[in-house]
Amino acid sequence: MKWAVISVTEKAVKKAMEVAKKIDCDIYTLPKYSVEGTIQLRDGFRKGVVKIFSEYKTLLFIMASGIVVRTIAPLIKSKDLDPGVLVMDEEGNFVTSLLSGHLGGANSACQRIADVIGAIPVISTASDVSGSTAVDTIAMSIKGKMDSLENAKHVTSLIVGGEKVNLKLPDNVTLSEENSAGVIVLSNRKKVKISQIIPQNIVVGIGCRRGTSKESIIEAVEKAMDKANLHVDSIRKFATVDLKGDEAGLLEAVKYYGRELTVIPREKIVPIEDNFEGSDFVKKSIGVKSVSAPCAILASESKGKFITEKMRHDGITLSIYEEEIRRDG
Template sequence: MNKAIITLTKGGMKLGLKLLNSIDQAVLYVHPRFYMECENIKKIDGKMTEFIGKIFHKYRCLIFIMSTGIVVRAIAPYIQDKKTDPAVIVLDERARNVISLLSGHIGGANDYTKKIAKMINANPVITTASDVNESIAVDTLAMELDCEIEDFYDATKVTAHIVNGEKVGLISDIFIDKEMPLNIIKVDKENIDDKFKGLIYISEKNINKPIGIDCVVLRPKNIILGIGCRRGKTEEEIINAVEDTLNILKLSKKSIKHITTVDVKKNEEGLIKAAKVLKVPLIIVDRKDIKKVESQFEQSEFVKKQIGVGAVCEPAAFLTSKAGKMLQKKKGYDGITIAVFREGE
């Protein structure tokens, strides 16, 4: 379950049941007075503010059917950061209005609000400036393109320029099949002038930002690291090798989509911990799949005798990169090998 519907009244419960039957992955919390034993219906446990504290980060979206004032007071102690706070939506029990209250862009509250309003024929209330002006915020753009924002303060400044109708340049190393507001203009690095109030870079590469223009960098998740290692290599050794590789290639750590290795290394503690430090998945590739493509890469007879395939990092990265482009052939780091691919389209 990733959505919680919360209500305190009998009328709110009636609307809550309607939503519960229409929304996937949802649970309904009701006041104990109106509780009925039914699948996906639970009691509100204890005082409202304390109860919200227990569930605030348990769900991706909290849908309240009650007064906005009650909701604001209940969630206030637990609001931390728009990068991690859940979407919060408020409905009146007559189903007249659906209000996007918190995490409108990154949390998805604006999209949830529109969907719920359409579902129950209500009025969607969205107050974020980019939506009101039918423009786009940098965090929304990043989410739609599956990019990570390098600096949220920079994103806020550039979003302000977009919403104010000022000229913003877009410099992208990835293909963007999306219609942009008229004041966001696709340019290359050589055509930047002082007419631009802001710049959006979308790249996995290190960026030298021009002075005097507000800039934000969005990192696409398109770098695949194939890693092979001797048994017992530590998390620190692997991370150091990864960082050295990225520095040489002038690539951002934030653009790593995943690291990948062969099935015999799936329980290698150093690799597992390194993936957690990098906050990326560890993708395991079966040897039978590597055998199908290993002839395309340099092989080691020693490795073949040990594990049955003559190459690990290059074929593993190739197979999990949608036949992407190799940016670095196998490079050795004292018992660790790393190959780098840029994901294919």
């Protein structure tokens, strides 16, 4: 994803152009310093930053940190929503990770820009300084979602403080360093702080009758996830057959969960339909024997297994496919 590089002096624009040779980015500057390849901040610096702040994953400001802090302060929401913000001086001597170091990726971006520009990276988050790993860093590396930022903060503080914190892994999680068959947790603590990371690795395949309501589909999804003891936040996407791609109730239910709907063409289902429980009646009606299970596996992007191959509820069929989790790096 493109970075936004913001510069408000002639010298800073030249440095931004150097950055653009190494990193895919949009360069913003004031009209009087605009050159070919830059985007003008026609409404001024502050209003321009307000406009683009949430449009980029990473923002690099080439200017004094004070003006950046005062400008972005009213825009800051939370560490799981804010973009990564970096500040670099005009000479390119130092680049500082200013905001959202872990979840926003500012720390890794800081190291990256330092490497390509030859600057000194300045990263001040406690876990990085101490050489330890924060909970949100683990969450980001497996593209997971934390149940509570507050819990994550408490557990990270234990790690930074030198306390031993156990990492419990389900058997479908593989680390690049080792493949653990089990974990034993031994503690004499009366209270143990726990931070849950919810991997978004569930694909839900859905088939339904024409005209099925949003409420019915949500009820079926909740029932299926509860029965499988799965958190709804672990759903990465939904999938259905092309005939149901415009089904209003299904589209509304997917929107309710804030996920995407992958539509699978029937011709892709036919070669694998015999691998799943199917119906000759459904085959005559829509051209394939089964919908939810093949759609779920075809929409997946990694190896995995079915938690629920088919569950029926009020004219709705659901299949829950769990993708294997691999930690990056």
